[in-house]
Amino acid sequence: MKIQKIASICKSNNTIVIYTGENGEQWISNGYACYRLGGLPKITGEEALVMFDISAENRGKWTARDLLLPTELYNFYDVDDEEYEIFMLPLRLVFNADILCFFVDGDKLHAVNKALLAPFMPYGEYLRFYKRAARNPDSDFSLIVKNGLLVEGLILPYACWGKESFANAFNSLAVRGLEMLRHMGAEE
Numbered sequence: 001m002k003i004q005k006i007a008s009i010c011k012s013n014n015t016i017v018i019y020t021g022e023n024g025e026q027w028i029s030n031g032y033a034c035y036r037l038g039g040l041p042k043i044t045g046e047e048a049l050v051m052f053d054i055s056a057e058n059r060g061k062w063t064a065r066d067l068l069l070p071t072e073l074y075n076f077y078d079v080d081d082e083e084y085e086i087f088m089l090p091l092r093l094v095f096n097a098d099i100l101c102f103f104v105d106g107d108k109l110h111a112v113n114k115a116l117l118a119p120f121m122p123y124g125e126y127l128r129f130y131k132r133a134a135r136n137p138d139s140d141f142s143l144i145v146k147n148g149l150l151v152e153g154l155i156l157p158y159a160c161w162g163k164e165s166f167a168n169a170f171n172s173l174a175v176r177g178l179e180m181l182r183h184m185g186a187e188e
Contacts (some may be wrong), residue, residue: 005119006035007052014062015041016048021069021076024099033102033116033155034076074135078151083130083144091177102174103143105131109174112143116155 010016010030019034021028026037028048037043043051045064054062069076086103092114093100099114110131120127130144145153 002119002122003040003051005068009033009115009118010048010052011054012035016045016052016062016064018043018045018048018066018138020066020071021071025069028104033153034074035119036151038152057083073139074134074154075132075140076151076154078146078149080132081145084133086129086131086143088129089181103129103131105177107175107178109178110141110143110157112155112157117145120145120147120152123152 004055006028010028013030013032015029015031017031018037019029020042021027026040026042027034028037029035030056045066046059047061049059050066080167086105089102089104089109091102093102093111100111101114101117103112126148128146128148130146131141132144134140134142139156141157143155143157144151145155171179
């Protein structure tokens, strides 16, 4: 995983949260995604600011916290009996200057900010995506990113649908797109 990509993600909203699990494993988050910090010495949020070259005068503009891993809200373990694999579609949409990637789950599409996936791209063919139910009342599910069988990250779905009508129109477009994909597959 590329730590420079994680730094860029954290810099986009001036937030670094270092989570520490019960076994001492650490994760770093920008509030929308968590990335496992493997192969690094233990760090704090303040040390992460230094590591990411945030100047002393700019640190006041940042949120840097150290918390326990929120296992009561999300499952960060490598195995979850109820998870299932979902697949990224070769479809991108630019929305509010973000590039959204879409994952297919039955007849639903889930959008994720493409920038949040960047740290995982070096895993190549071993990269897998899974959907897990969230224990958090504010979120229906989380996207789990695995390198082979090991969880490397957790990403929350893109929550951009401020107006119900836009969400309904987009969902309708998504359903039509899936129908087209199915029809194209039936022709081959």
